[in-house]
Amino acid sequence: MKRLALSLCLAGSTMMAAGLQNRTSVRGSYLEARTADVYVGACFANSEAGLVGNLAVFGWHIDNGSFEGVNLDGLSVVGVVKASSTLGDVHAPAPSTKSMLIVDERATPEQRLALAQFAKRMGGNLLQDVVGVEYQPVGIEFENNDLHTRNATLTAGTLAKIQTRAISAGDKVCAHEETWYNPLTKLDHAMPAYTLANDYKGSELGTTWSSPNKSSAFVGSFQLND
Numbered sequence: 001m002k003r004l005a006l007s008l009c010l011a012g013s014t015m016m017a018a019g020l021q022n023r024t025s026v027r028g029s030y031l032e033a034r035t036a037d038v039y040v041g042a043c044f045a046n047s048e049a050g051l052v053g054n055l056a057v058f059g060w061h062i063d064n065g066s067f068e069g070v071n072l073d074g075l076s077v078v079g080v081v082k083a084s085s086t087l088g089d090v091h092a093p094a095p096s097t098k099s100m101l102i103v104d105e106r107a108t109p110e111q112r113l114a115l116a117q118f119a120k121r122m123g124g125n126l127l128q129d130v131v132g133v134e135y136q137p138v139g140i141e142f143e144n145n146d147l148h149t150r151n152a153t154l155t156a157g158t159l160a161k162i163q164t165r166a167i168s169a170g171d172k173v174c175a176h177e178e179t180w181y182n183p184l185t186k187l188d189h190a191m192p193a194y195t196l197a198n199d200y201k202g203s204e205l206g207t208t209w210s211s212p213n214k215s216s217a218f219v220g221s222f223q224l225n226d
Contacts, residue, residue, distance in 0.1 A: 024226040026065035026072065026118065029147055030187055031140055031154045032058035032218050033162045036086060038181040039192035039215040041174040045181075053086035054095065055209050057160045057200055058184050059102075060122060060222065061140035067121075067224075070114035076138040077115040078102040078156045081126050081184075082205040088181040094125065100132040100204040102156040107135075122185045122224070132204035134159060147219050150193040163197040164217045171215055183218045190220035 036053025037044065059078035066072060080102070081087070083095040103115050112135065120127045136157025143151035154162040171194055183190045198211040 022069040024065075024067050024224060026062055026067055026225075027223040028060055028062040028065070028221070029140060029142060030058070030060050030183070030185065030190075030218070030220045030222050031152050031162055031164065032056060032184055033164070033195045033198035033211070034087060034181075034184075034216045035198070035209060035211040035214075036181075037215045038088075038179065038218060039167055039177050040180050041176040041178070042180070044173065049086050049089050050092065051086070053088075054083040055200070055207070055211070056081050056087055056184060057154070057156075057162055057198060058123075059138070059140050059154050059156070059162075060119065062118075065224075067114045067118045070110055072107075072111060072114060072118070075104045075107050075111060075115060076140050077104060077119045078138055078154065078160060079119055079123050079127055080160055080200055080202065080205065082207060083126075087126075087184065096129075097126055098129050098131050098205055099123070099127050100134065100202065101127070101130055102134045102136050102138060102159055104138040105135040105157075106137075122222070124185070126184060132202075134202070142219070147221060148191070150191060150219050152193070152219050159200065159202045161197050161199045162195070162217065164193040164195055164219060167192060167194045167215055177215070183220060185222070187218075187220035187222050190218050193217040193219050
């Protein structure tokens with residue numbers, strides 16, 4: 001009985017150690033831009049629904065943490081999506097999507113795999129049909145390292161770029177603007193922002209775009225713990 005109890009104790013310790021090694025605890029910042037306004041009046045939002053807003057670039061920068069036991073400090077990953085209709089429209093069925101990932105080229109092979117799995121976890125249905133993965137220099141930066149400035153830049157090699165600033169009074173059209181859509185991923189904190197650049201130049205999705213000068217972005221922060 002003593003040997004059996006000792007064996008069970010050792011087995012439990014081994015499983016606990018494995019669980020600790022595979023823990024997920026990740027925190028960082030996030031940036032997205034779409035081809036439809038997210039901070040907008042209802043009349044304008046309804047006029048765009050079903051017609052635009054089916055394209056988006058979004059990315060995560062990991063300040064610190066590990067995903068399933070793989071350290072990802074300082075690395076970034078970007079998703080690009082093409083949907084069959086407007087993303088985030090709660091009054092319509094969920095659209096079908098095709099997507100691609102742009103993974104930080106600085107990552108090791110193990111980290112590249114973890115970054116892709118992390119993005120799929122955070123992106124949910126948007127990243128279920130990934131048609132391509134590219135490895136490029138990826139950077140997500142906020143002015144003075146403060147996302148509340150909303151002055152942010154995402155670059156993903158030659159494939160994608162977002163640049164944002166805070167929304168000003170001069171950006172409003174009808175004076176009844178509100179945050180009409182939610183961010184494309186779960187965030188701890190999110191703020192709408194004005195898009196100065198929203199570009200995608202890749203070939204994987206069968207389309208490219210440039211959609212600047214819209215209130216179509218979100219900046220935010222995330223934390224994932226398992």
